[in-house]
Amino acid sequence: MKIITPLLIATSLLIGCGADNDKKKKDFKISQDSYAVQTVASDYSSSQVAIGNLIGDRSATQGLLTKAESNFTISTYENNLYHIGKNQIDAISRYDATQSVSNSEWAYGANHDDEGSANTYTLVQQNATNGYLIRYGSTFVLQVDPSAALEENFVKAKIDLSAYNYPGSEYPRMVDAVIADNKLFVALQRLDGWAPKPAYIAVIDIETNEEIDTNIQEDGFKGIPLNATNTFSLVEHNGQIYAAGRGGYNSDTGGLDVIDTTTYAITQLIDESSFPQLIDFSDDDNNSNDSYYHVLDVAVVSDQLAYATLNIEIGYKTIETKIVMINPSTKELTILSQPTAINGKEISDLNIDSNDRLWVGIANADAPGIWVMDTDTNTISGDFIELDMPAKRIEFLTVQ
Numbered sequence: 001m002k003i004i005t006p007l008l009i010a011t012s013l014l015i016g017c018g019a020d021n022d023k024k025k026k027d028f029k030i031s032q033d034s035y036a037v038q039t040v041a042s043d044y045s046s047s048q049v050a051i052g053n054l055i056g057d058r059s060a061t062q063g064l065l066t067k068a069e070s071n072f073t074i075s076t077y078e079n080n081l082y083h084i085g086k087n088q089i090d091a092i093s094r095y096d097a098t099q100s101v102s103n104s105e106w107a108y109g110a111n112h113d114d115e116g117s118a119n120t121y122t123l124v125q126q127n128a129t130n131g132y133l134i135r136y137g138s139t140f141v142l143q144v145d146p147s148a149a150l151e152e153n154f155v156k157a158k159i160d161l162s163a164y165n166y167p168g169s170e171y172p173r174m175v176d177a178v179i180a181d182n183k184l185f186v187a188l189q190r191l192d193g194w195a196p197k198p199a200y201i202a203v204i205d206i207e208t209n210e211e212i213d214t215n216i217q218e219d220g221f222k223g224i225p226l227n228a229t230n231t232f233s234l235v236e237h238n239g240q241i242y243a244a245g246r247g248g249y250n251s252d253t254g255g256l257d258v259i260d261t262t263t264y265a266i267t268q269l270i271d272e273s274s275f276p277q278l279i280d281f282s283d284d285d286n287n288s289n290d291s292y293y294h295v296l297d298v299a300v301v302s303d304q305l306a307y308a309t310l311n312i313e314i315g316y317k318t319i320e321t322k323i324v325m326i327n328p329s330t331k332e333l334t335i336l337s338q339p340t341a342i343n344g345k346e347i348s349d350l351n352i353d354s355n356d357r358l359w360v361g362i363a364n365a366d367a368p369g370i371w372v373m374d375t376d377t378n379t380i381s382g383d384f385i386e387l388d389m390p391a392k393r394i395e396f397l398t399v400q
Helices: 006-026
Strands: 034-040 047-053 061-067 072-077 080-085 091-096 106-109 120-127 130-135 140-144 155-160 174-180 183-188 200-205 231-237 240-245 255-260 266-270 291-302 305-314 317-327 332-335 347-352 357-362 369-374 391-397
Touching: 034 072, 072 120, 072 391, 080 120, 080 391, 120 174, 130 174, 174 231, 183 231, 231 291, 240 305, 255 291, 266 317, 291 317, 291 347, 305 347, 317 347, 347 391, 357 391, 369 391
Parallel strands: none
Antiparallel strands: 034 047, 034 391, 047 061, 072 080, 080 091, 091 106, 120 130, 130 140, 140 155, 174 183, 183 200, 231 240, 240 255, 240 291, 255 266, 291 305, 305 317, 317 332, 347 357, 357 369
């Protein structure tokens, strides 16, 4: 008779549990509106995607779309999740999250006759058949058909923004984009090496793919010149585009601009002098020890309420991130001291869900995750969402 030892039983149970977990991940799909978060290991050795429900139990299903590389991000449109390989990966895959987040509907290359890596940052989708790949390492935005069943039908057109190349640079460093009023607004960092130069937003007429001259009285670029340099993110709300710029690393040259999508008029909400209490010139003889704040992200609830992150840094090192509450109508700025759960943390991303709650990505390696805040009271909503790796980008999925 064959004898099964207790150790063998325990081992079999462990193997069975692992198989069940693998099957759950393989068959994973959403059944209600959800969040999706791209996470990256703190040592940049790997990455994965986590997904959970917007309401009820928000705990994350993790280990989805696991990669041995860290240079991945996500974009979403309705129930579609796009997993984007960035620098030197140059690939994009689409998943219908209501069917499977393991088996892609398609997987296409993100380079298109480009030399080197196009380094796609995001896919901005207008409707089921039209979208735009924003590519940091290229001079061209790619107009694409996200519904294309064949890769040869994916790219519809190329939009040339090489006019914005800073002298000596190979590309204008497009970093983000939004669609409003049937126009594509593309943020261009325009760095000289790593030194920030005047940043612009190029405005493209979606009907013609032609750039719009936003100030015909002025010579030079057709786009909108920003006050803040080194643009990091764009958000559109109610005919206004919020542009967050970090500025340089050893200076306060960043800030937050708001652009009217019709008149292209610019209002500056945050500049290098808005928060003098956050700047510490502790060693005037060695400015590498000085700390500065940098505006990295913005999330908008209404015309009277927005939030931005202020990264406190010394050189390239983040000390902590502050969240500032903004009234765009009055330009009033308030640094949040509550809830205490977000104090002293490194915050990697902000986003607003369909219930006007603020999702706050925590990037600290020792306790990564997401806090959710009620924006009417600035209090924590629900439990901390624990993640295996630091959150890098939070997006939302809807069940259609």
